[in-house]
Amino acid sequence: MKNFTIIAIFGITALSLSATASAQVKPEDQIKYRKAAYSFASWNMGKIKANLDGTYNADQVKAAANAIEAVAHSGLGALFGPGTEKAVGDQKTSVKPELFKNGEEVAKLAKDFAAASTELAKAAESGDAATVKAAHGKVGGTCKACHDQFKSR
Protein backbone atom coordinates (compact mmCIF):
# COMPACT_ATOMS: atom_id res chain seq x y z
CA MET A 1 0.00 0.00 0.00
CA LYS A 2 2.85 2.33 0.76
CA ASN A 3 3.81 2.66 -2.87
CA PHE A 4 0.32 3.01 -4.23
CA THR A 5 0.68 6.69 -5.09
CA ILE A 6 3.93 6.13 -6.96
CA ILE A 7 2.49 3.25 -8.89
CA ALA A 8 -0.67 5.13 -9.72
CA ILE A 9 1.30 8.06 -11.01
CA PHE A 10 4.13 6.53 -12.95
CA GLY A 11 3.07 3.06 -13.93
CA ILE A 12 5.17 0.01 -14.58
CA THR A 13 8.64 1.54 -14.35
CA ALA A 14 7.92 2.96 -10.93
CA LEU A 15 6.29 -0.29 -9.92
CA SER A 16 9.40 -2.31 -10.61
CA LEU A 17 11.45 0.35 -8.90
CA SER A 18 9.22 0.48 -5.87
CA ALA A 19 9.80 -3.22 -5.36
CA THR A 20 13.49 -2.69 -4.82
CA ALA A 21 15.26 0.58 -4.33
CA SER A 22 12.74 3.32 -3.78
CA ALA A 23 11.46 2.11 -0.46
CA GLN A 24 14.89 2.85 0.97
CA VAL A 25 15.00 6.49 -0.12
CA LYS A 26 13.68 8.83 2.59
CA PRO A 27 11.10 11.44 1.52
CA GLU A 28 13.59 14.25 2.17
CA ASP A 29 16.13 12.56 -0.08
CA GLN A 30 13.51 11.87 -2.73
CA ILE A 31 12.91 15.62 -2.98
CA LYS A 32 16.64 16.31 -3.03
CA TYR A 33 17.28 13.75 -5.76
CA ARG A 34 14.39 14.78 -7.99
CA LYS A 35 15.48 18.42 -7.82
CA ALA A 36 19.02 17.30 -8.66
CA ALA A 37 17.81 15.26 -11.63
CA TYR A 38 15.81 18.11 -13.15
CA SER A 39 18.57 20.61 -12.41
CA PHE A 40 21.14 18.39 -14.13
CA ALA A 41 18.79 18.03 -17.12
CA SER A 42 18.28 21.79 -17.19
CA TRP A 43 22.04 22.42 -17.38
CA ASN A 44 22.26 20.05 -20.31
CA MET A 45 19.29 21.68 -22.05
CA GLY A 46 21.10 25.00 -21.64
CA LYS A 47 24.30 23.60 -23.14
CA ILE A 48 22.43 22.43 -26.23
CA LYS A 49 20.79 25.82 -26.57
CA ALA A 50 24.19 27.51 -26.31
CA ASN A 51 25.48 25.22 -29.06
CA LEU A 52 22.52 26.06 -31.27
CA ASP A 53 22.91 29.78 -30.64
CA GLY A 54 26.70 29.74 -30.99
CA THR A 55 29.30 27.35 -32.36
CA TYR A 56 27.89 23.85 -32.80
CA ASN A 57 30.02 21.17 -31.14
CA ALA A 58 28.53 17.82 -32.10
CA ASP A 59 30.26 15.84 -29.33
CA GLN A 60 29.09 18.19 -26.64
CA VAL A 61 25.52 18.13 -27.94
CA LYS A 62 25.57 14.32 -28.06
CA ALA A 63 26.80 14.11 -24.46
CA ALA A 64 24.19 16.63 -23.29
CA ALA A 65 21.36 14.88 -25.14
CA ASN A 66 22.42 11.54 -23.67
CA ALA A 67 22.36 13.09 -20.22
CA ILE A 68 18.81 14.39 -20.69
CA GLU A 69 17.67 11.05 -22.04
CA ALA A 70 19.25 9.28 -19.06
CA VAL A 71 17.42 11.57 -16.65
CA ALA A 72 14.09 11.06 -18.41
CA HIS A 73 14.50 7.28 -18.26
CA SER A 74 15.86 7.02 -14.74
CA GLY A 75 12.56 6.22 -13.05
CA LEU A 76 11.91 9.64 -11.54
CA GLY A 77 8.46 8.52 -10.50
CA ALA A 78 10.02 6.80 -7.51
CA LEU A 79 11.05 10.25 -6.23
CA PHE A 80 7.47 11.45 -5.88
CA GLY A 81 6.51 9.06 -3.13
CA PRO A 82 4.19 9.58 -0.18
CA GLY A 83 5.37 12.34 2.13
CA THR A 84 7.00 14.38 -0.63
CA GLU A 85 4.00 16.60 -1.37
CA LYS A 86 5.50 19.41 0.68
CA ALA A 87 8.80 20.46 2.22
CA VAL A 88 10.53 17.86 4.39
CA GLY A 89 13.39 18.88 6.65
CA ASP A 90 15.74 21.14 4.69
CA GLN A 91 14.24 20.19 1.35
CA LYS A 92 11.73 22.60 -0.10
CA THR A 93 9.67 21.64 -3.11
CA SER A 94 7.79 23.61 -5.73
CA VAL A 95 5.59 20.68 -6.70
CA LYS A 96 1.87 21.37 -6.56
CA PRO A 97 -0.23 18.94 -4.49
CA GLU A 98 -2.33 18.43 -7.63
CA LEU A 99 0.44 16.28 -9.11
CA PHE A 100 -0.27 13.57 -6.58
CA LYS A 101 -3.94 13.50 -7.51
CA ASN A 102 -3.59 13.32 -11.27
CA GLY A 103 -1.75 10.08 -11.89
CA GLU A 104 -2.85 9.52 -15.46
CA GLU A 105 -2.01 13.04 -16.60
CA VAL A 106 1.40 12.93 -14.89
CA ALA A 107 2.17 9.54 -16.43
CA LYS A 108 1.35 10.96 -19.86
CA LEU A 109 3.60 13.99 -19.28
CA ALA A 110 6.45 11.76 -18.08
CA LYS A 111 6.04 9.54 -21.13
CA ASP A 112 6.10 12.57 -23.44
CA PHE A 113 9.31 13.79 -21.79
CA ALA A 114 10.93 10.37 -22.16
CA ALA A 115 9.92 10.04 -25.82
CA ALA A 116 11.05 13.56 -26.70
CA SER A 117 14.40 13.00 -24.97
CA THR A 118 15.02 9.87 -27.03
CA GLU A 119 14.19 11.83 -30.17
CA LEU A 120 16.67 14.50 -29.08
CA ALA A 121 19.40 11.91 -28.47
CA LYS A 122 18.83 10.52 -31.97
CA ALA A 123 18.90 14.01 -33.45
CA ALA A 124 22.17 14.73 -31.65
CA GLU A 125 23.61 11.51 -33.03
CA SER A 126 22.77 12.72 -36.54
CA GLY A 127 24.80 15.86 -35.95
CA ASP A 128 22.31 18.00 -37.86
CA ALA A 129 21.76 21.25 -35.99
CA ALA A 130 18.33 21.96 -37.48
CA THR A 131 17.07 18.52 -36.43
CA VAL A 132 18.53 19.03 -32.97
CA LYS A 133 16.89 22.43 -32.71
CA ALA A 134 13.46 20.99 -33.45
CA ALA A 135 13.94 18.08 -31.04
CA HIS A 136 15.33 20.38 -28.34
CA GLY A 137 12.24 22.53 -28.70
CA LYS A 138 10.01 19.51 -28.27
CA VAL A 139 11.78 18.46 -25.09
CA GLY A 140 11.47 22.00 -23.77
CA GLY A 141 7.77 21.83 -24.55
CA THR A 142 7.38 18.70 -22.43
CA CYS A 143 9.20 20.40 -19.53
CA LYS A 144 6.91 23.41 -19.81
CA ALA A 145 3.76 21.30 -20.09
CA CYS A 146 4.47 19.70 -16.73
CA HIS A 147 5.68 22.91 -15.05
CA ASP A 148 2.57 24.80 -16.18
CA GLN A 149 0.33 22.26 -14.52
CA PHE A 150 2.26 20.99 -11.55
CA LYS A 151 5.03 23.41 -10.56
CA SER A 152 4.27 26.44 -8.40
CA ARG A 153 6.03 29.67 -9.26
Add this chain to the structure above:
Amino acid sequence: MKNFTIIAIFGITALSLSATASAQVKPEDQIKYRKAAYSFASWNMGKIKANLDGTYNADQVKAAANAIEAVAHSGLGALFGPGTEKAVGDQKTSVKPELFKNGEEVAKLAKDFAAASTELAKAAESGDAATVKAAHGKVGGTCKACHDQFKSR
Protein backbone atom coordinates in the same frame (compact mmCIF):
# COMPACT_ATOMS: atom_id res chain seq x y z
CA MET B 1 42.47 33.54 -20.24
CA LYS B 2 39.22 33.38 -18.32
CA ASN B 3 38.89 29.67 -18.86
CA PHE B 4 42.48 28.79 -18.15
CA THR B 5 41.73 27.06 -14.87
CA ILE B 6 38.99 24.92 -16.38
CA ILE B 7 41.16 23.93 -19.29
CA ALA B 8 44.12 23.17 -17.08
CA ILE B 9 42.00 20.96 -14.88
CA PHE B 10 39.85 19.02 -17.27
CA GLY B 11 41.59 19.03 -20.63
CA ILE B 12 40.08 18.82 -24.07
CA THR B 13 36.45 18.20 -23.17
CA ALA B 14 36.34 21.25 -20.98
CA LEU B 15 38.21 23.22 -23.60
CA SER B 16 35.60 22.57 -26.25
CA LEU B 17 32.91 23.31 -23.72
CA SER B 18 34.51 26.51 -22.56
CA ALA B 19 34.41 27.78 -26.11
CA THR B 20 30.64 27.62 -26.15
CA ALA B 21 28.32 27.10 -23.25
CA SER B 22 30.28 27.32 -20.05
CA ALA B 23 31.10 31.00 -20.27
CA GLN B 24 27.39 31.71 -19.90
CA VAL B 25 26.93 29.76 -16.66
CA LYS B 26 27.32 31.98 -13.60
CA PRO B 27 29.64 30.71 -10.84
CA GLU B 28 26.65 30.28 -8.48
CA ASP B 29 24.88 28.15 -11.07
CA GLN B 30 28.04 26.16 -11.78
CA ILE B 31 28.10 25.12 -8.13
CA LYS B 32 24.38 24.35 -8.18
CA TYR B 33 24.66 22.24 -11.32
CA ARG B 34 27.74 20.30 -10.25
CA LYS B 35 26.10 19.42 -6.94
CA ALA B 36 23.01 18.35 -8.87
CA ALA B 37 25.06 16.18 -11.22
CA TYR B 38 26.86 14.33 -8.42
CA SER B 39 23.67 14.02 -6.40
CA PHE B 40 21.83 12.51 -9.38
CA ALA B 41 24.74 10.10 -9.91
CA SER B 42 24.67 9.20 -6.22
CA TRP B 43 20.97 8.31 -6.37
CA ASN B 44 21.67 6.02 -9.31
CA MET B 45 24.63 4.41 -7.55
CA GLY B 46 22.30 3.73 -4.62
CA LYS B 47 19.70 2.15 -6.89
CA ILE B 48 22.26 -0.25 -8.31
CA LYS B 49 23.41 -1.14 -4.81
CA ALA B 50 19.80 -1.80 -3.78
CA ASN B 51 19.41 -4.09 -6.79
CA LEU B 52 22.58 -5.97 -5.90
CA ASP B 53 21.52 -6.31 -2.27
CA GLY B 54 17.92 -7.22 -3.11
CA THR B 55 16.02 -8.33 -6.19
CA TYR B 56 18.00 -7.70 -9.36
CA ASN B 57 16.02 -5.79 -11.98
CA ALA B 58 18.15 -5.67 -15.13
CA ASP B 59 16.25 -2.80 -16.77
CA GLN B 60 16.51 -0.62 -13.73
CA VAL B 61 20.23 -1.32 -13.37
CA LYS B 62 20.79 -0.51 -17.04
CA ALA B 63 18.95 2.80 -16.74
CA ALA B 64 20.87 3.69 -13.59
CA ALA B 65 24.23 2.78 -15.11
CA ASN B 66 23.43 4.83 -18.21
CA ALA B 67 22.60 7.78 -15.99
CA ILE B 68 25.93 7.53 -14.16
CA GLU B 69 27.81 7.22 -17.44
CA ALA B 70 25.97 10.26 -18.81
CA VAL B 71 26.94 12.31 -15.75
CA ALA B 72 30.58 11.24 -15.97
CA HIS B 73 30.72 12.23 -19.65
CA SER B 74 28.77 15.47 -19.40
CA GLY B 75 31.79 17.78 -19.19
CA LEU B 76 31.60 18.49 -15.46
CA GLY B 77 34.95 20.28 -15.66
CA ALA B 78 33.11 23.33 -16.98
CA LEU B 79 31.34 23.58 -13.62
CA PHE B 80 34.56 24.16 -11.71
CA GLY B 81 35.34 27.53 -13.24
CA PRO B 82 36.95 30.56 -11.67
CA GLY B 83 34.95 31.94 -8.76
CA THR B 84 33.58 28.55 -7.70
CA GLU B 85 36.30 27.77 -5.15
CA LYS B 86 34.02 28.82 -2.31
CA ALA B 87 30.36 29.56 -1.60
CA VAL B 88 28.67 32.00 -3.98
CA GLY B 89 25.31 33.49 -3.05
CA ASP B 90 23.08 30.72 -1.75
CA GLN B 91 25.31 27.97 -3.09
CA LYS B 92 27.65 26.39 -0.60
CA THR B 93 30.36 24.03 -1.77
CA SER B 94 32.39 21.33 -0.08
CA VAL B 95 35.15 21.44 -2.67
CA LYS B 96 38.64 21.96 -1.26
CA PRO B 97 40.63 24.84 -2.75
CA GLU B 98 43.35 22.27 -3.52
CA LEU B 99 41.26 20.96 -6.42
CA PHE B 100 41.88 24.14 -8.35
CA LYS B 101 45.64 23.82 -7.93
CA ASN B 102 46.03 20.19 -8.95
CA GLY B 103 44.85 20.10 -12.52
CA GLU B 104 46.68 16.97 -13.61
CA GLU B 105 45.55 14.91 -10.63
CA VAL B 106 41.94 16.05 -11.02
CA ALA B 107 42.00 15.29 -14.74
CA LYS B 108 43.23 11.78 -13.94
CA LEU B 109 40.47 11.26 -11.35
CA ALA B 110 37.82 12.53 -13.78
CA LYS B 111 39.14 10.21 -16.47
CA ASP B 112 39.06 7.25 -14.07
CA PHE B 113 35.44 8.04 -13.15
CA ALA B 114 34.46 8.28 -16.82
CA ALA B 115 36.19 5.01 -17.72
CA ALA B 116 34.73 3.14 -14.74
CA SER B 117 31.23 4.43 -15.56
CA THR B 118 31.49 3.12 -19.11
CA GLU B 119 32.60 -0.23 -17.73
CA LEU B 120 29.58 -0.21 -15.42
CA ALA B 121 27.21 0.58 -18.28
CA LYS B 122 28.65 -2.34 -20.26
CA ALA B 123 28.33 -4.62 -17.24
CA ALA B 124 24.70 -3.55 -16.79
CA GLU B 125 24.05 -4.32 -20.44
CA SER B 126 25.37 -7.85 -19.86
CA GLY B 127 22.81 -8.34 -17.10
CA ASP B 128 25.26 -10.31 -14.99
CA ALA B 129 24.94 -9.22 -11.37
CA ALA B 130 28.45 -10.31 -10.36
CA THR B 131 30.00 -8.28 -13.20
CA VAL B 132 27.83 -5.30 -12.25
CA LYS B 133 28.88 -5.63 -8.62
CA ALA B 134 32.56 -5.48 -9.51
CA ALA B 135 32.07 -2.54 -11.89
CA HIS B 136 29.87 -0.72 -9.37
CA GLY B 137 32.61 -1.11 -6.78
CA LYS B 138 35.13 0.36 -9.20
CA VAL B 139 32.97 3.41 -9.87
CA GLY B 140 32.51 3.85 -6.12
CA GLY B 141 36.26 3.70 -5.75
CA THR B 142 36.71 6.55 -8.23
CA CYS B 143 34.13 8.64 -6.33
CA LYS B 144 35.95 7.99 -3.07
CA ALA B 145 39.38 8.71 -4.55
CA CYS B 146 38.28 12.21 -5.51
CA HIS B 147 36.32 12.86 -2.31
CA ASP B 148 39.25 11.80 -0.15
CA GLN B 149 41.49 14.33 -1.80
CA PHE B 150 39.24 17.19 -2.75
CA LYS B 151 36.02 17.15 -0.76
CA SER B 152 35.88 18.59 2.73
CA ARG B 153 33.83 16.73 5.32
